[in-house]
Amino acid sequence: MECMPLDPLPGGVPLSLESIRTILHSLYGQSIGEETHVRLVEKLNRFMVQSASQDAESQGGFSERDVVLIAYGDHLSEPGVYPLQSLLGFLNTYLKGAINTVHILPFFPYSSDDGFSVIDYYQVRPELGTWDTLSQYKANGFKLMADAVLNHVSSESQWFKEFLDGDPRRADYFKVVEPSTDLSCVVRPRSNPLVRSIETRDGIKRIWTTFGGDQIDLDYHNPQVLLDMIDVMLHYVDRGADILRLDAIAYVWKEIGTPCINLSQTHALVKLFRAVLDTVSPWVLIITETNVPHEQNISYFGEGDEANLVYQFPLPPLVAHALLTGSSKILTEWVNRLTDPGRRAGFLNFTASHDGVGLMAAKGILSDRGIDELIQAARSRGGGVSTAGDTAATGTPYELNATYFDLLNPGGDSPETVHAIEKFLVSQAIMLALAGIPAIYFPSLFGAHNYSEGVEREGRLRAINREKFSLAELRAALEDQASPQHQVFFRYRHMIQKRIEQRAFDPGASQRVLQLGEQVFALLRTARDGDEAILALHNLTAESVRVRVEPEMLAFCSETILVDVLSDSVLPFDRQRGGEISLSPYQVRWFKLQ
DSSP, X not given: OOOOOOOOOOOOOOSSHHHHHHHHXXXXXXXXXXXXXXXXXXXXXXXXXXXXXXXXXXXXXXXXXXXXXXXOTTSEEOTTSOXXXXXXXXXXXXXXXXXXXXXXXXXXXXXXXXXXXXXXXXXXXXXXXXHHHHHHHHHTTOEEEEEEEOSEEETTSHXXXXXXXXXXXXXXXXXXXXXXXXXXXXXXXXXXXXXXXXXXXXXXXXXXXXXXXXXXXXXXXXXXXHXXXXXXXXXXXXXXXXXXXXXXXXXXXXXXXXXXSSOHHHHHHHHHHHHHHHHHOTTOEEEEOOOSOHHHHHGGGTTTTSOSEEEOTTHHHHHHHHHHHTOOHHHHHHHHHOOOOOTTOEEEEOSOXXXXXXXXXXXXXXXXXXXXXXXXXXXXXXXXXXXXXXXXTTOEEEEEESOHHHHHOTTTTSTTOTTHHHXXXXXXXXXXXXXXXXXXXXXXXXXXXXXXXXXXXXXXXXXXXXXXXXXXHHHHHHHOTTSHHHHHHHHHHXXXXXXXXXXXXXXXXXXXXXXXXXXXXXXXXXXXXXXXEEEEEEEOSSSOEEEEEOGGGGTTOOOSEEEETTTOOEEEOBTTTBEEEEEOTTOEEEEEEO
């Protein structure tokens, strides 16, 4: 079959009820689209009345103070306490004032994939806590990011059970394909079968399952699916969500004969979600989770009418490659090509997440050899590589499965790896220094190692970076000044605290990469008003290096000293002649310029 792209929808639609009508007409035709529009507007009017007393957050965009922590609701445990309360207690004790936003990974009842196979969108897992427990995060000053798992539901969900029983309300709720359907064009993010044959009251049906047999894909050709999922999103907003993460959004619309990823209809849905939220709760932001090549990923900004945030997927593999090779060349070239997405849009910068280090976004940036170097590094350090395609044997490498600490360090924090902690921290410093909003996966806070026991027990490579922790044991490790966890955590927290004090790290502050030799990744970040800048230097090697800063690089600097905000050390600087700056192995130096 020849795989044909679909005609693009018009861009730049104004965010209004009229734009919602336009999008619905384009998706469903004028008659059904108009009927759906009427029903949706009634829904939005009811929501605005019910939520009239809700306090709106600032709509002024992002700032240098925005830092996100990514965590599972049960990442921490202690006897007799809801895990969500334990996590909040940890935040209040150790990260208050450093972290202002918490992305709690799916906290709903689920049947697989650590939460991403949702049984009931409207409930909090009883063993984690309650909606009231979650509301305590807001009461303690933390913004909340919640997952809108829009592509699929659990095979144990009530919706799917009703489908199996022949309930007419669910007749067209899930993507069903005939046996003769040619699906050869479909892009596969996993190596499991795309279609699962399931016995229903009406006989065997072949059900679309993009991410696994337990995750049943919804069919957005049915407008009722769209309306029900908008209800879900509005429920999260009503419960206090400030950011909605659209999980696996690139796959939600399927058209036979196309790749079924990044379709124009998918972008139309994101525009619709953005228009809905801007209508009823404009303080709520959307982030799209689209682990695809970079140009496709940033297309989800639309023309300022789609996502507020997109994940910076190339960053984890490119930073790892820079540190494994000791060269900033490819990372520098890529950062130089980045463009500013605008005031109320930005990149979510990260190096680690509950998933692995994705390789799709690195294609076209790293060579095949560069990607192979990452694969070999992951395997040699006790990690693995997940594949995408028809089968695990024939699929292409999709992501590296390892903690970021162990991906960078062959010996972990053992004596033979002298600079393990410094090497990991410089990777995190690069992420913190780049334009965007930094997001930190909970285990990275203290340099967690590969959880090999979890892989063996669960038989899933992704378990390697999903270890859960005893709060008492973690607290003991953090309070032990000789422990690697203490050294990583408190140095990491110090970098975060210094970052949020610098206006030059505002996501909208200008960013320029300086060419100071391949061993160093150097950034000049300048505040919006031009009165403050940070010269951020990151040594990517185990060698001491010296770099020369020419006066024209810092032409606006009015001081004769440079102040390193991380160490409070000062360095004389000749504004006429420039000067040299020394960096010890894997050292980070952030010089404030005024």
